[in-house]
Amino acid sequence: MKRQLAYFVVIFIGFLALAGHFINYPPLNNFIDNDATQWFDIISGFAAFLGVINLLQLHTNKLVYKRKNWEYSILTIVSFMLMIVFGFFYIGMEGIPRGAHLKVEGTAFYWMFDNIYLPLGSSMFALLAFFVASASYRAFKIRNFEATLLLISGVLLMIGRVPIGHIIPWWMSVEIYICIIFALTANKFSNRKNMISSFILCLVIIPLIIYFLNITHWNLFKIPEVQEWIFDVPATAGSRAIMIGIALGTIAQSFRIITGREKSILGD
Secondary structure (H helix, E strand, C coil), X not given: CHHHHHHHHHHHHHHHHHHHCCCCCHHHHHHHHHHHHHHHHHHHHHHHHHHHHHHHHHHHHHHHCCCCCHXXXXXXXXXXXXXXXXXXXXXXXXXXXXXXXXXCCXXXXXXXXXXXXXXXXXXXXXXXXXXXXXXXXXXXXXXXXXXXXXHHHHHHHHHHHCHHHHHCXXXXXXXXXHHHHHHHHHHHCCCHHHHHHHHHHHHHHHHHHHHHCCCCCCHHHCHHHHHHHHHHCHHHHHHHHHHHHHHHHHHHHHHHXXXXXXXXXXXX
């Protein structure tokens, strides 16, 4: 009965919130825009409290039974207790009301946040840069056509974003494009000597043709302009497609929840 009641509450509130966006009834609209939002904040607060209790239980059990890396649990629990003390009990400055001291410079909590938490966060982000570089190296390996496109667009974006990209001359941009084209079509050549000779010939002839045609001013030969086009057109189109997919998935999942078909929200 408890589970059936929970399903009924989820379905009722779901249909009620959905109806509030299609029915122009002031009491219903006020409930959706104000009351339901406050309910959500209250439930989120209790969820955060349960998360804190679960965190303490996890690290306490790890410390008691001395599981792997239990020493770090000591630091976690001590740090947690210190922030609780400075956040709720000890202010560190006179004349500051309780609660407002969390954002006032000079208080103990603000000092802990500014001198310990923020530097630790910066250190974590600095370490993530190396992981991102390693992941990018693995992703940029040419395995198939899609990986090749990722490599090419990534290289052009990186070159176009740095200051050196603005001083690259047009002929060097042409040489980069020739290298990219031959990298994509290298497997089409049966004879390696013919490929190398064709590559060297293109490196010499194509820049001369572009120079004599007087088309060196085209944006195609400016790496910053190319990276802006990649960022504005293909990247924007891809991100919009991803957002549309997320929206459709959210609609489908919401429909399953408010109709009682999705049972994972209750732990099933």
